[in-house]
Amino acid sequence: MISRIAFGVLIITGPLMVWLGYGGVAGLNAWFWVKMALVVVMAISIGANDALRRRGNAAAAGVAANISRAALVCIVIAAVLAFN
Secondary structure (H helix, E strand, C coil), X not given: CHHHHHHHHHHHHHHHHHHHHHCCCCCCCHHHHHXXXXXXXXXXXXXXXXXXXXXXXXXXXXXXXXXXXXXXXXXXXXXXXXXX
């Protein structure tokens, strides 16, 4: 539950930070767009994990969870490179 709240905070504060801090996305580099693509991958894998768990497919849900974790690590790396 805490991770879902944290992901929601990411979705809300990310665009707000870009808008307030940079005045929009025009001046951001390619690493920012890599980060955004990874956020989408993470959102999809979280949704897939939930759906697969509800269907009782624990093995596939575990794969989706691992994809989500890997995407999170890559998000942090891309964010450091984007906002360096």
